[in-house]
Amino acid sequence: MNVFVIGLGLIGGSLSLDIQEHFVDAKIYGIDVSENHLQEALEIGIIHEKATFSDLEKADVVIVSIPVDVQLQVIPEVLDIINDDCLLIDVGSTKEMICTVVANHPKRRNFLAAHPIAGTEFSGPKAAIKGLFKNKTNIICEVEKTAFKLQEKALEIFSTLGMRIRYMDSKSHDKHIAYVSHLSHISAFMLGKTVIEKEKNERDIFDMAGSGFASTVRLAKSSPAMWTPIFEQNKTNVIETLNEYIINLQQFKELMENDNFPEIYNEMKNTNYIKQILNGIK
Amino acid sequence: MNVFVIGLGLIGGSLSLDIQEHFVDAKIYGIDVSENHLQEALEIGIIHEKATFSDLEKADVVIVSIPVDVQLQVIPEVLDIINDDCLLIDVGSTKEMICTVVANHPKRRNFLAAHPIAGTEFSGPKAAIKGLFKNKTNIICEVEKTAFKLQEKALEIFSTLGMRIRYMDSKSHDKHIAYVSHLSHISAFMLGKTVIEKEKNERDIFDMAGSGFASTVRLAKSSPAMWTPIFEQNKTNVIETLNEYIINLQQFKELMENDNFPEIYNEMKNTNYIKQILNGIK
Structure with a gap:
């Protein structure tokens, strides 16, 4: 063969x-x-x-x-x-x-x-x-x-x-994968960007960042040559996921600004449900 | 002892x-x-x-x-x-x-x-x-x-x-840790929320989510009882990090909407620098 x-x-x-x-x-x-x-x-x-x-x-x-x-x-x-x-x-x-x-x-x-x-x-x-x-x-x-x-x-x-x-079908593939893969990459890249911009003194990041940060930002090491055309081809779906992600972040921020910490608790409690979803992923 | x-x-x-x-x-x-x-x-x-x-x-x-x-x-x-x-x-x-x-x-x-x-x-x-x-x-x-x-x-x-x-000093601690730890948690929680909201059919998430998603969303399994008071105590710093994160995400989205993929490439390339920062983190 x-x-x-x-x-x-x-x-x-x-x-x-x-x-x-x-x-x-x-x-x-x-x-x-x-x-x-x-x-x-x-x-x-x-x-x-x-x-x-x-x-x-x-x-x-x-x-x-x-x-x-x-x-x-x-x-x-x-x-x-x-x-x-x-x-x-x-x-x-x-x-x-x-x-x-x-x-x-x-x-x-x-x-x-x-x-x-x-x-x-x-x-x-x-x-x-x-x-x-x-x-x-x-x-x-x-x-x-x-x-x-x-x-x-x-x-x-x-x-x-x-x-x-x-x-x-290919349309459903691109729509679903925007959520579970493409959005994760943008979320990680922008987290990396935000931290790098703020922490001019790298030593401080290095010393204070733990395994949680490393895990969340890991995908920001990915290849731009591979990912730029993916975002371009899946533009419509990715923009939709980004919109929803940004809205959720804004709502979370507003809950904090309004000192609505009981609702912040609920948001996190509900999202803990991700545990069951992740159980099968290595 | x-x-x-x-x-x-x-x-x-x-x-x-x-x-x-x-x-x-x-x-x-x-x-x-x-x-x-x-x-x-x-x-x-x-x-x-x-x-x-x-x-x-x-x-x-x-x-x-x-x-x-x-x-x-x-x-x-x-x-x-x-x-x-x-x-x-x-x-x-x-x-x-x-x-x-x-x-x-x-x-x-x-x-x-x-x-x-x-x-x-x-x-x-x-x-x-x-x-x-x-x-x-x-x-x-x-x-x-x-x-x-x-x-x-x-x-x-x-x-x-x-x-x-x-x-x-305690003030610097809280400011820096907001970036490398507290923001990572919110980023992961809201990613989890966005995906759960969208993908009513859990089976689809489970099947399509890979190790990249699992890594990025991992912190969304964290305890709300532990994290709610952390966000409350570090409210000012966390809101500042959230603002900057949301702005970066919005800019990324606008670059996509304007088909400015060369700049999307640059954003990711620059953020790849996170590799050096993460090298020391297990």
């Missing part, structure tokens, strides 16, 4: 490592705009061989794991090249736009839109982790538009890597 | 466990408003013996680890009872108000205001953790107002438990 991974960052790299481990006949070819990342991926064993777009003809599976703006251009090009039995999996964090872009492509049936909900705040080949996808959810969108045999091939890979599969 | 711990939650309980381990001559007496917690603390070995306020006369060290509103009442009462050589350590998350309350107490020199920056989102005796304070920062306020011999006693305990000590 010839597997081509385009984009050898955290997600692409981790998929390569797991596929190598579980599919002994898989030969992994790597493609990346960064020659440094490509060389690094080869050296640390993420890929078996470097490749270029012209090699894609011999691909059985192509995984595209690059920023979502670049995906819009690259995926149709890759579809043009691959053979009729090849499966192209996109693993980007937004799904509606890419599904629209490929909707009328002659090889639409070769394409599968997926979003494995996994990752860390780090990026690049060295951020790749073995077993990253075990017990993680993988959202598949518009599965009915992918050829049945290729659906089967994709599911074999996903289930072998330990993923739980959920099916969703 | 007779050590009395008033309030056998996460912090009081963890201090008890560590003091027992490192000071073999320490006998730990527990006091708690909750008879259940008291009994639980005895059964799981957090304390050696239950006690009441009238026993405080024989204390060598008293640690008060209770919600900061109750502390304002309890600490002067405890000071009234303890003997002249006894050290009373307060470990609450706000420092200005308690320092004001005890300022003119005849036994002010027996009191030491501290804030060990350590903890988790859990509470109660069962949340106590051995070694919680190792390599954690402990902020001590107005150290010069504590008797020199009692400062020495406190530092011996803190350094034996592995804490790094920083000195600060």
Whole structure:
């Protein structure tokens, strides 16, 4: 099985490592705009061989794991090249736009839109982790538009890597993910910004910040190159979540200004319900 | 050494466990408003013996680890009872108000205001953790107002438990901690609220939320009984941080509305600087 991974960052790299481990006949070819990342991926064993777009003809599976703006251009090009039995999996964090872009492509049936909900705040080949996808959810969108045999091939890979599969239309995916992922990133980035702006003396932050702050602000370490196009593609949903978040923060502030601490207590008590929701998340 | 711990939650309980381990001559007496917690603390070995306020006369060290509103009442009462050589350590998350309350107490020199920056989102005796304070920062306020011999006693305990000590006036403590701790909690609580409100179908949140969301919202599991009085005591500083946070979020939203994604990229890139700040935080 010839597997081509385009984009050898955290997600692409981790998929390569797991596929190598579980599919002994898989030969992994790597493609990346960064020659440094490509060389690094080869050296640390993420890929078996470097490749270029012209090699894609011999691909059985192509995984595209690059920023979502670049995906819009690259995926149709890759579809043009691959053979009729090849499966192209996109693993980007937004799904509606890419599904629209490929909707009328002659090889639409070769394409599968997926979003494995996994990752860390780090990026690049060295951020790749073995077993990253075990017990993680993988959202598949518009599965009915992918050829049945290729659906089967994709599911074999996903289930072998330990993923739980959920099916969703691309519009719902983007709407829900705005709340549980995109808003979290903005919340963390702006928390980081607020603290950095205020605390000119870094030493004070460093000394007083505990594990709670570190956890809440962790996502502010994430890659701007990856996240800017995600926010751009999911603009409408993200703005809606931001509006609601800001309104909730303003209400909380007003409760404080009015010394309505019994209601502040209730707000927090009600939100403690998040415990039950989080229980299943590692 | 007779050590009395008033309030056998996460912090009081963890201090008890560590003091027992490192000071073999320490006998730990527990006091708690909750008879259940008291009994639980005895059964799981957090304390050696239950006690009441009238026993405080024989204390060598008293640690008060209770919600900061109750502390304002309890600490002067405890000071009234303890003997002249006894050290009373307060470990609450706000420092200005308690320092004001005890300022003119005849036994002010027996009191030491501290804030060990350590903890988790859990509470109660069962949340106590051995070694919680190792390599954690402990902020001590107005150290010069504590008797020199009692400062020495406190530092011996803190350094034996592995804490790094920083000195600060109580006003600065409350101002800085509003940014790196109190704001993080509100940010997490309101994120949790926003997501819960929107996603009536819990199953969807559960399936799509990854480790990033879990990390960002983690503090929303925290105890409202502990946090409401903290926000109340630190109202002015917390409202200031909230204002700045809301302004930053609004600016981010406006950048999105104006399709100014190059600037969104810059905002995130600049905030990535948080990496350096967080490097030292476990």
